[in-house]
Amino acid sequence: MASAGWQKSSYSGSSDNCIEVRTADGMVELRESEEGEVIVRTTPIKFAKFLQGVKDGEFDHVAE
Secondary structure, three states: OOOOOOEEOHHHOOOOOOEEEEEEOOEEEEEEHHHOOOEEEEOHHHHHHHHHHHHOOOOHHHOO
């Protein structure tokens, strides 16, 4: 599978300080825009479960 370009959340606006995501070789890759050389890879299923956890408030205690 070809690699797609990096995408950032529309909530980031014009800020360059954000989390970016793309797909590459069937995996989901994440990076922080200011530390572009550090890339975290995961499966699409695990990433979907992570996003659902965020939506469900599972990690809200971390932001406090």
